[in-house]
Amino acid sequence: MQEKRRACVIGGGFGGLTTAALLARSGWKVTLVEKNAELGGRARAWHEKGFVFDMGPSWYLMPEVFEQFFAYFGEKRENFYALNRLDPYYRVFWDDGSVDITPDIEKTRATFATFEPNGDEKLTRYMAGAKYKYDIAMKEFLYRDYKNVFQFLNKRILLEGTKMNIFSGLDSFVRRYFTSNRAAQILEYAMVFLGSSPKNAPALYSIMSHVDLDLGVFFPQGGMTSVVSGLSRLAESLGVEIRTSSPVTRLAVTGGRVDAVETENDTIPCDLAVVNADYAFAESRLLPPEYRTYSEKYWNKRTWAPSMFILYLGLSKKLAKTVHHNLYFSTPWDDHFDTIFKNPAWPENPSYYVSCASYDDSTVAPEGHENVFFLVPVAPGLEDTDEIREKYAEKILDHFERLTGETIRDSIIIRRIYSHRDFAEDYNAFKGSALGLAHTLNQTAVFRPGHRSKRVGNLYYSGQYTHPGVGVPMTFIASQVVSNLIDKDQR
């Protein structure tokens, strides 16, 4: 019997786990090597005193992408983890009030009608456009690799281009429909999920409003970490060998091909390598200069997505004013975006997100306790000392206690801050960016770093740096794109 060809996947984030499973299904003998002791990458969990914190993603969006992924293996998602639709999807706070966004779109329309005259009808029209774009994006745009710009601008995309609003900014597009800041903020906040600001994200990404308001916000029982363990079980059932605590130190290239992956522990011979680790790090640190597709200058000139200031708290009581997902929007919020993309600084009046997973999942905190984290998007590369972190944590807690009229400082039993230097140390993230490359127009689709190395014949890239980009569902799609490419290229 012919021996299986050997593939090595570098990194055990969602991009690495899904790629490893797909390659194993295509007949490769796969070894996955992960730097950290746990799998999941940015979606790792932190277990402490009965609390389970999702350290990164907490919004489970686009459930169809996950269902399709498992179906591809002849499996059902529910055999790996349970999923609940949240109700409400999320609560939005402003300094002078709050609204709940729920699965009932009629209620959401009524809420928009309180924001401005005919807000309900405007929302209906806006959402019809968002759905239209989403359907086209799913069919024509997301599950594809682009060799060149002409392929990207194919007939359908060009034909539909005007309706897709690829080339205008999201904020000006939203303002064509709505005058109120509240409506605009609800329709634009998700750009932070893509590492962008509403002003520099193409209006194509109004599809995100179809994603949250129509398709809905879900939560896997036990947290996102349940998805990670589900995927690692799937991968192992297909024969993938997973090695954690194995930082890769070098890709050994001979004659234009990677023939081994060197880790701190050993050398793994391979016929194919797929990098899921941060692209900029892998290119600049793991490959000799002559084999790099992109220069240092290229990376320095990119628009980098924010880092995140995260404050994880285990509380000895339940909170009364919050639901599972809570967003606070400062008004106006442009100053905050400017501190991320224009004049890097810690924001004075930040908008922020508060996760409270124990609101409807009793498995993530001891009984009667609350699992909470605060998340503030901040510019990558900021000075990140203990002193700055502590001051910032106090600032956010001050604001939150004022906003909700509820004290939480008195019930903190666990506390951890995570920011720039942790992203850099734990994931080799450029300037401590949480999300890698922002989704600006010139960093979308064909303009993102390629799935295939241009210099090394058997080297590929998956994960959030590559098309379609940032976000858990996007990394699943990227892995499908890259594994299809490998199937074609490496027959």
Ligand SMILES: Cc1cc2nc3c(=O)[nH]c(=O)nc-3n(C[C@H](O)[C@H](O)[C@H](O)COP(=O)(O)OP(=O)(O)OC[C@H]3O[C@@H](n4cnc5c(N)ncnc54)[C@H](O)[C@@H]3O)c2cc1C
């Ligand atoms: C705080 C935060 C909140 C987020 N919230 C959401 C959300 O609610 N919903 C959503 O859909 N998305 C969210 N995202 C985005 C989403 O988490 C990411 O887009 C996605 O998880 C990225 O997966 P990845 O596999 O590309 O990268 P990663 O998860 O970073 O995986 C890369 C892996 O490579 C490993 N690695 C690095 N260097 C080496 C090396 N030398 N050797 C071996 N391994 C190495 C890393 O340790 C890591 O495990 C969030 C991200 C963050 C950071």
